[in-house]
Amino acid sequence: MDFALSPEADELRLRIRAYVEERIIPLEADPASYDEHENIARPLLETLRAEVKAKGLWALNMPQERGGGGQNMVTLAACYEEMNRSIFGPVVFHGAAPDDGNMRLLNMVGTEAQKERWLQPIIDGKVQSAFAMTEPDGCGSDPSMTYTRAERVGDRWRIYGRKHYITGAESAKHFILMARTGEDDRNGLTAFLFHADQPGWRIIRRIPIMGPEEHGGHCELEFDGLEVTDDDVLMKVGDGLRATQIRLGPARLTHCMRWTGMGRRALEIAMARIETRRAFGATLIEKESVQQLIGQAAMELDIGRLLTMRAAWLLDNGSLARKEISMAKVVVADALHKAVDTSLQLLGARGYSKDTPVEWMYRYARQARLVDGASEVHRMVLANFLRRHAKDFFNWGAGRG
Incomplete structure (x- = not known):
């Protein structure tokens, strides 16, 4: 269970990071970048999507022969995290819900005729x-x-x-x-x-x-x-139930991949502030209480990243990873909220205002404990796994379906 990325996967991750950092994040500060529902404006989205396609960073979860990137789940975990360091990122790269999960399901179980009619236009970005x-x-x-x-x-x-x-x-x-x-x-x-x-x-x-x-x-x-x-x-x-299960497991995990990126960005925004903001004779980062807050949030987020990567590795190795996906879903949803809430607290009024994207993230993050199965449902799933498998719940192998 080696989570080190291949040189090719890491190079892809770094290319995505650079594009997000240099091209997408600066757009978040411009009110003209948003539509009336606080998402990226369509004309801007189409411009960025054309750029991403030209760079070969489009629809990484889809087969190369259909115009995608052909990446496995471990590589997607690292790349989706980088994408969602911007609130606009996933949809720009065609890695956002619900298209991401719908494309995966259609590609896995659709007939060739269904793939041509229903899947290919989604991959191409012609329809939602x-x-x-x-x-x-x-x-x-x-x-x-x-x-x-x-x-x-x-x-x-x-x-x-x-x-x-x-x-x-x-x-x-x-x-x-x-x-x-x-x-x-x-x-x-x-x-x-x-x-x-x-x-x-x-x-x-x-x-x-x-x-x-x-x-x-x-x-x-x-x-x-x-x-x-x-x-x-x-x-x-x-x-239909099988189709639902095939779709929702990986879709829950791709949520986790994206949420870790948003959590990282929230902490980055907070760090930039507390390392320069002075109060009572010292910068905020020198205060022990502040260190406790930021350190706890970073730790919980990294635990979520590791659980996400483990589940991705299991999927790539043929497991359904139901138990591991449920664990990741619960932990990452909580870690995202913790990271964004900590960032808002440390930013003070600036975090509560629209001067940074943190208040946007805060409102978005609350849904994480609800979508694709409430946290309570996933804890129930885990309890039932423990009842059935007892000591084997904690195995080190490829996991149980």
Whole structure:
């Protein structure tokens, strides 16, 4: 379990670091860089994406033959961390949710025809995608609670129900939709593909949220007879739960990869301030209480980085890494919040203001303990692993599924 990057991977990481440092971070201070939802403005995003493509840094998680970078999970962990040292970074490099997870799922399980129709335009950045699973009063962390239903009508499926908090839905063109096709919780869900221009569905509202928003927001959707053919069933009828599990495990881990980068940036902003700011006859960094705060936050963040890298290594070596991904998700979510909260505290009024991106990060960071499974759910998963495997929970091998 050697976490040292290959020379090629480290060179790639350093190229990303340089571009983020020199090109993207300076843009954060310009109000014109933002859209009305506090994300990077579309025209600027398209300019930067063209630059990234020209540098060969685009869609690192996708195969090279489809225009991506073809990198494994360990390399992605290091590179995604560097990307998210800027709040704009992941979407510029095409490494942001939900496209990142949707592309991975489609690439892993889609037919060749589905990859050409549904995946390739996402990889190329021509369309945005969304994953429609969560429901009002229905499934969230528990997909078995899905009540959106697909009924067989002739040679088609007709879909009825509601979804909410669907990230990017207002801007998305390609959707992956989870619906119930049977009563069995394990084999009664199916994943469907549909295009935004198809009739039979609508966006009820873009849900206002506490933090900055991804392009397309977080929306509530209604399905009132959306029709989908068998050609647009992802995997097989009844494989929806498997599709969800295939997507969500790595997607949770890529969240962790990005969050460690944001946490690092928050601490960097704080360090730049406390090393020069003087109070009561000394710089703040010389104060023991300040050292305790910054040291604790840095330690917790690095623990999260190590857990993230371990899970990435296990995925690359064929494990599902469910236990390790849950550990990383809980620890990194907490470490991100700790790092950003510590930075804001040390910056004082400057941190609470919009003079730095820390208040933006603070509002964003609170969602980390909720998205892709609340921390309490992941702790429950870990407890169940411990019950089943006892002493083997702490093994040093390739892990248990």
